Amino acid sequence: MSTSIEEHKEIINLLGGGKKLTARLKVLSNENINEKTVYSWVRQGIPDKWKVAVSRCLLEDNINITNYKNLLPPGLHIDNLFSANNSIKIFSSSKVLKTDETILQNIMNKEQLLKLYEMMINIRRFEEKVGQFYSMGLIGGFCHLYIGQEGVISGIEMLANPSDCFITGYRCHAHMVTRGEPMLNIFSELLGNSAGCSKGKGGSMHMFREENNFFGGHGIVGAQVPIGTGIAFANKYKNKQSITFTFFGDGAVNQGQVYEAFNMAALWQLPIIYIIENNQYGMGTSVERASAMNELFRRGESFGIKGYEVDGMDPLSIYGNLKQICEKIREKPEPILIEAKTYRYRGHSMSDPGKYRTREEVQETRENRDPIERVRALLISKKYLTEENIKDIDKKAKENVAKAAELAREKEMPDNSELYEDVYRDLDI
Amino acid sequence: MISVRESIRDAIAEEMRTDPNVFLIGEEVGEYQGAYKVSQGLLDEFGPKRIIDTPITEAGFTGLAVGAAMNGLKPIVEFMTWNFAMQAIDHIINSAAKTHYMSGGKINVPIVFRGPNGIASRVAAQHSQDFSSWYSHIPGLKVVAPYDSTDAKLLMKSAIQDPNPVVFLEHELLYNDRFILSKDEKKIEIGKAKIYQEGKDISIVSFSRGLNLAIKASETLKDLNISSEIINLRSLKPLDKESIKNSVKKTGRIIIVEEGWKEYGVGAEIISIVTEEIFDFLDAEPIRISGQDVPLPYAENLERNAMPLLNEVIQKAKEICYYNDKN
Ligand SMILES: Cc1ncc(C[n+]2csc(CCOP(=O)(O)OP(=O)(O)O)c2C)c(N)n1
Numbered sequence: 001m002s003t004s005i006e007e008h009k010e011i012i013n014l015l016g017g018g019k020k021l022t023a024r025l026k027v028l029s030n031e032n033i034n035e036k037t038v039y040s041w042v043r044q045g046i047p048d049k050w051k052v053a054v055s056r057c058l059l060e061d062n063i064n065i066t067n068y069k070n071l072l073p074p075g076l077h078i079d080n081l082f083s084a085n086n087s088i089k090i091f092s093s094s095k096v097l098k099t100d101e102t103i104l105q106n107i108m109n110k111e112q113l114l115k116l117y118e119m120m121i122n123i124r125r126f127e128e129k130v131g132q133f134y135s136m137g138l139i140g141g142f143c144h145l146y147i148g149q150e151g152v153i154s155g156i157e158m159l160a161n162p163s164d165c166f167i168t169g170y171r172c173h174a175h176m177v178t179r180g181e182p183m184l185n186i187f188s189e190l191l192g193n194s195a196g197c198s199k200g201k202g203g204s205m206h207m208f209r210e211e212n213n214f215f216g217g218h219g220i221v222g223a224q225v226p227i228g229t230g231i232a233f234a235n236k237y238k239n240k241q242s243i244t245f246t247f248f249g250d251g252a253v254n255q256g257q258v259y260e261a262f263n264m265a266a267l268w269q270l271p272i273i274y275i276i277e278n279n280q281y282g283m284g285t286s287v288e289r290a291s292a293m294n295e296l297f298r299r300g301e302s303f304g305i306k307g308y309e310v311d312g313m314d315p316l317s318i319y320g321n322l323k324q325i326c327e328k329i330r331e332k333p334e335p336i337l338i339e340a341k342t343y344r345y346r347g348h349s350m351s352d353p354g355k356y357r358t359r360e361e362v363q364e365t366r367e368n369r370d371p372i373e374r375v376r377a378l379l380i381s382k383k384y385l386t387e388e389n390i391k392d393i394d395k396k397a398k399e400n401v402a403k404a405a406e407l408a409r410e411k412e413m414p415d416n417s418e419l420y421e422d423v424y425r426d427l428d429i
Numbered sequence: 430m431i432s433v434r435e436s437i438r439d440a441i442a443e444e445m446r447t448d449p450n451v452f453l454i455g456e457e458v459g460e461y462q463g464a465y466k467v468s469q470g471l472l473d474e475f476g477p478k479r480i481i482d483t484p485i486t487e488a489g490f491t492g493l494a495v496g497a498a499m500n501g502l503k504p505i506v507e508f509m510t511w512n513f514a515m516q517a518i519d520h521i522i523n524s525a526a527k528t529h530y531m532s533g534g535k536i537n538v539p540i541v542f543r544g545p546n547g548i549a550s551r552v553a554a555q556h557s558q559d560f561s562s563w564y565s566h567i568p569g570l571k572v573v574a575p576y577d578s579t580d581a582k583l584l585m586k587s588a589i590q591d592p593n594p595v596v597f598l599e600h601e602l603l604y605n606d607r608f609i610l611s612k613d614e615k616k617i618e619i620g621k622a623k624i625y626q627e628g629k630d631i632s633i634v635s636f637s638r639g640l641n642l643a644i645k646a647s648e649t650l651k652d653l654n655i656s657s658e659i660i661n662l663r664s665l666k667p668l669d670k671e672s673i674k675n676s677v678k679k680t681g682r683i684i685i686v687e688e689g690w691k692e693y694g695v696g697a698e699i700i701s702i703v704t705e706e707i708f709d710f711l712d713a714e715p716i717r718i719s720g721q722d723v724p725l726p727y728a729e730n731l732e733r734n735a736m737p738l739l740n741e742v743i744q745k746a747k748e749i750c751y752y753n754d755k756n
Pocket residue numbers: 171219220221222248249250251252253277279281282283348456485487509513516
């Protein structure tokens with residue numbers, strides 16, 4: 001094994017030598033640095049305080065940082081599966097998590113991979129059918145599809161415990177599917193009939209499955225964040241081991257109540273993971289046009305909440321990174337912020353003219369980063385499945401969805417008397 | 430003929446042309462041209478300094494706009510819908526409505542809060558609600574609710590010119606409706622109702638989209654020889670008590686049609702005024718037709734039944750006019 005000094009010398013050379021590295025570090029860091037200092041590292045090694053920034057340069061150049069055992073960001077061990085780096089602020093608690101591809105490819109066994117694939121394909125086929133129903137005029141009002149973002153919820157479902165809790169905004173159909181609600185009930189709700197999971201009273205944005213701790217679909221942007229925090233509060237209060245996964249968007253991050261919630265979660269060390277599903281747009285407004293500081297994973301720093309950016313188009317990365325984080329939280333509760341970089345292929349809702357982005361942008365993401373395609377390719381390359389098998393799975397998913405959808409169409413409208421039911425819960429006598 | 434949507438936009442544009450301190454701020458008002466396209470074209474004409482896209486941060490930009498109004502500007506704050514103004518209601522009430530009074534008249538807040546209010550189509554309880562009585566409850570606010578294009582255009586101009594905070598309640602389901610702009614009316618004073626149709630047997634009072642029910646009901650009633658006087662309130666606060674009372678003095682009967690819940694509502698207020706002040710003129714019990722006392726459901730049939738229904742208006746009108754179906 002090379003000594004630390006030799007290794008550091010090699011790294012500096014790899015990064016183009018002292019002069020080039022100095023320039024790059026100047027861009028990355030708020031702190032002053034001059035060439036003389038950087039040259040001195042060739043003899044003395046890279047001081048801890050600069051290791052994070054240097055690792056960032058390596059990552060930018062696609063150099064595998066795990067090769068360099070002496071260049072670990074402070075506090076991180078090589079046997080952590082994940083290399084970490086820091087963007088801009090040295091010693092910040094927030095990190096971009098990039099995981100070695102070979103690690104990712106082996107992170108799940110065959111059964112897990114299969115389950116993950118089926119979960120995602122189910123969501124996608126379900127949402128496609130919903131889109132169809134909408135264009136047939138069978139669904140009213142707003143309807144927000146999750147197509148493109150399947151990897152986020154699915155990666156998390158693969159590591160969640162049965163007692164864990166979930167809450168999200170109006171883009172909630174996928175969460176209902178993965179939380180185990182029969183598709184018939186979800187379709188029925190969308191059609192506004194009596195078999196709906198909210199008896200037809202909630203519609204697309206308001207679905208709940210209390211038996212699997214899904215606290216719903218909420219229509220007011222950002223409101224689910226303090227509510228999720230309260231769910232975590234109750235879990236801690238009752239000494240439950242559960243983690244609360246609270247999902248919200250890149251648009252929602254600018255609501256003030258998000259930060260009021262962060263503060264309490266940190267103050268009281270609540271067992272909660274906040275997941276920003278950054279699909280790059282809040283309606284027609286891009287993150288750049290809405291957020292002054294758009295490294296959203298750092299939005300918890302002033303409360304001491306550690307933040308991590310994860311590739312949300314890769315369910316394996318979501319799974320691997322969050323699994324580790326969850327294990328820590330279960331031992332010692334604390335809030336964590338995850339920014340899952342993801343993308344929605346469809347419009348914000350069904351009436352979105354889509355002028356704020358190009359077709360090419362959507363197409364390119366679809367072709368190169370699709371979460372389902374990612375797992376499909378892995379299943380094939382590992383020879384877990386053949387193309388034939390995959391086709392069978394897809395066909396089965398399609399058939400299941402179609403069956404539930406057709407059944408839902410046969411259900412009746414709610415009885416008119418339902419209008420006055422459920423406003424209050426009756427007193428237990 | 431011009432749509433209500435365009436009329437609101439035109440009024441904003443005209444006021445922005447004459448007063449450089451007027452600006453529009455809200456979510457998706459600029460590049461997206463407005464979530465409901467009310468601000469279509471305004472960014473092109475006035476540029477991003479005066480047509481301002483905000484992050485989704487209602488409490489923040491409402492407070493900011495109130496501050497700007499205190500310091501000499503005239504903000505028009507668009508709420509994508511009034512449902513989302515609940516995030517910001519503290520600034521509307523505690524900051525905008527009360528400051529003039531609390532400062533002994535030193536500081537005023539010339540600001541317009543606007544956006545679609547009331548029942549939308551199939552969007553369920555959190556996105557579908559009438560806030561008319563909420564804001565009309567607050568001293569220091571003026572509250573207007575246009576019905577047709579003339580209302581929309583002239584009330585918006587008056588709202589922008591007003592030195593006080595004005596809550597401007599639009600209706601999504603009226604945006605596309607087209608009306609002829611009145612040639613006679615050049616200005617609508619906030620606080621004045623309009624006699625939409627004269628009549629002698631019954632007064633039907635409504636505002637915003639409720640007018641559609643009033644008008645349709647009056648057509649059926651006409652065939653039964655019942656003549657309805659229709660009052661379009663236009664302003665909810667201040668309320669034009671005189672127009673209402675004068676009408677009831679003539680007809681002796683009153684029905685109020687509103688989309689919101691009748692419990693503690695606009696109709697409740699009007700009936701209180703009528704019974705307190707001109708009780709002797711009433712020939713029958715006053716009636717409220719309103720939304721049902723439930724959160725608005727999604728399912729089509731339930732949603733329909735949760736709203737005030739045409740048949741109810743006609744039926745109740747017949748009852749209090751002692752109309753006998755066997756006649
Ligand atoms: C308080 C509030 N303001 C505005 C809206 C209207 N609205 C619904 S979704 C949305 C965009 C949210 O974007 P983001 O948080 O990025 O979530 P995404 O839709 O991308 O999943 C807006 C402005 C709302 N529902 N609630």
